[in-house]
Amino acid sequence: MSEVDWLSHLLQIVTVTGQLEVRCAYGAPWRITWSQAAANEIPYHVIVKGRAIIEDPETRTARELVSGDIVLLPHGAAHVLHDGSGQTPIRTRQHRGAAGWMLSENDGEGERLDLMCGRFFIAPPHDRLIRNYMPADLVTRAMNGHGENGIGSASSQLASLVSLMRMESSGDRAGGRAMLNALSSALFTLVLRAASEAEGAPEGLLALAGHPRLAPAIGAMFADPTRSWKLPDLADLCGMSRATFMRHFQDRLGCSALDLLTDLRMSLAANELKKPAISTEAVAETVGYHSVSAFRRAFAERMGMTPGEWRRLAHNGEQAGVVRDLTR
Numbered sequence: 001m002s003e004v005d006w007l008s009h010l011l012q013i014v015t016v017t018g019q020l021e022v023r024c025a026y027g028a029p030w031r032i033t034w035s036q037a038a039a040n041e042i043p044y045h046v047i048v049k050g051r052a053i054i055e056d057p058e059t060r061t062a063r064e065l066v067s068g069d070i071v072l073l074p075h076g077a078a079h080v081l082h083d084g085s086g087q088t089p090i091r092t093r094q095h096r097g098a099a100g101w102m103l104s105e106n107d108g109e110g111e112r113l114d115l116m117c118g119r120f121f122i123a124p125p126h127d128r129l130i131r132n133y134m135p136a137d138l139v140t141r142a143m144n145g146h147g148e149n150g151i152g153s154a155s156s157q158l159a160s161l162v163s164l165m166r167m168e169s170s171g172d173r174a175g176g177r178a179m180l181n182a183l184s185s186a187l188f189t190l191v192l193r194a195a196s197e198a199e200g201a202p203e204g205l206l207a208l209a210g211h212p213r214l215a216p217a218i219g220a221m222f223a224d225p226t227r228s229w230k231l232p233d234l235a236d237l238c239g240m241s242r243a244t245f246m247r248h249f250q251d252r253l254g255c256s257a258l259d260l261l262t263d264l265r266m267s268l269a270a271n272e273l274k275k276p277a278i279s280t281e282a283v284a285e286t287v288g289y290h291s292v293s294a295f296r297r298a299f300a301e302r303m304g305m306t307p308g309e310w311r312r313l314a315h316n317g318e319q320a321g322v323v324r325d326l327t328r
Contacts, residue, residue, distance in 0.1 A: 006209050007192055009222035013267050014130065015123040018044075018184025020101045022168050024115040027108025029087035030131045032117075037076030042120040044072045044187065045081065046142075048166055049257050050113035053084040054137075064095045070158065072120075076132035083111065099244040100177045101169060117167060120188050125303055125310070129267050133205040133260070134254070140194040141245035160189060206250050214248060217257060220221075225264040226288035231241055231257065266302040269295070273311045 023030070037043050045054070047069045054071060055062040056079055064084070065071060073079065082089070092107040097103060102117075108236040122130055142158035161183060168179045196210040217234040234257055235245035249257050265287040273298050284295035299307050 001125060006215075006222040007196070008220045009187065011189060013264065013271065014126040016120050016185060016188050018118060018120045018181060018188055020116055020118040020165065020180045020184055022102050022104055022115075022117040022119065024104045026083075026092070026104075026106050026111060026115070027090070028083040028110025028113075029085045029089050030092070030106055030108055030113065031080065031081050031082040031089040034078060036078045037073070037119065039076070039131075040124050040268045041074065042072055042074050042122065042130070042188075042280050043074055043079075044070065044118055044184075044191075046070050046116040046162055046165070046187075047116040047196070048116060048162065050111060050115070051084075052081050052113060052115065053082045055082070063139070065139070068159065068162075070124060070140050070142060070162070070187070072138040072188075072191055074138060075131055075136045077136060081115070083113070097169075097176075098208065099173050100157065101180065112165075116162075116169065118184055125270050127269050128303075129263055132263065134205050135206070138191065138206075140191050140198070147235045153276060156192060158187075158190050158194055161187060204253060205233060208249070211252065213240065213250075214245075214252070217245070217249075221257070221261055221264065225261060225268060228288060229257075229261060237287055262298055265289075266299055270300060270303065270305070270310060273307055274314045280311075283307065287292070306309075 024030075045052075045065070047065045047067055049067050051064060051066045052060050053064055056077055057080065066311060078172045084265055090108045092104050095103045095105075103192045140158065141155055142162045143153075143155045157193070164185045165180060165187070167177055168183065192206065196206045198210070205218070209218050216237040220234065220237055221229060232242050235242045238245055240248070246256065253260065269283050272278055273287055278286075280296070281292045284292045285296070287294065289295035291300070299305075300309075303310060306314075
């Protein structure tokens with residue numbers, strides 16, 4: 001199983017859409033403040049040209065971003081982007097384009113910045129699956145590769161995608177909004193691919209998927225989460241003893257393989273429960289449970305509500321914010 005397989009299966013379970021919201025053209029000094037995102041939103045920033053400092057006010061950590069860097073914040077943490085000078089930022093002005101995104105500019109004469117900002121939207125209740133298994137922040141770089149992987153590398157593909165986004169956001173062309181939204185959605189997938197392929201992949205699921213010995217188990221669980229997997233089966237796929245497999249998995253993910261499997265099943269179940277013609281008993285069997293009471297317990301524990309409560313919320317068309325608050 002390749003990394004692409006697990007990612008494709010994840011995105012079949014979890015619907016992710018994206019949109020570009022702001023294109024920033026600044027000269028230093030400048031500063032942008034972003035508040036905590038809603039539970040089903042992931043902010044992203046693309047440094048097209050120039051550099052920026054991204055700062056987390058809560059942890060008081062800072063990191064420099066340079067041309068080609070793409071940062072996602074899967075936990076939606078509040079953050080600040082600035083030029084690093086410490087000077088009072090110059091006032092900005094905004095113009096909204098026909099494609100729906102906003103151009104923000106200033107008259108700063110210092111180092112120039114070309115920045116694209118947007119967000120991804122995760123259909124509830126799947127935001128918890130993303131947040132539980134992704135790092136708080138994820139930085140990858142879009143590069144026109146000439147190395148070992150050449151133009152086929154994920155970073156090179158990202159460079160091409162960012163170039164397309166830049167062109168689409170440089171004017172008001174027919175279909176511009178649809179194109180930018182579609183490209184934003186593709187950006188999410190490519191960033192996760194690049195991160196899982198990179199040396200020293202970040203913590204969580206991306207580190208597991210990129211781990212040469214553990215990747216077969218990840219691929220198998222994502223490909224068939226309803227199968228009655230046992231730890232010895234998964235360990236055999238990885239050529240490990242049960243104890244070694246459990247230790248490596250726990251060390252890298254912070255939970256067991258069966259915990260991940262349960263979360264995948266509950267996300268599948270949430271999708272199935274939206275279908276009015278399918279009973280809870282049938283959903284339980286579909287996602288690998290022989291006991292409907294065991295399924296109800298697992299669903300309530302992971303989702304914070306019973307299958308019936310989730311079904312009613314979904315069918316009544318409750319606003320995403322209500323569902324999100326109940327499933328955090």
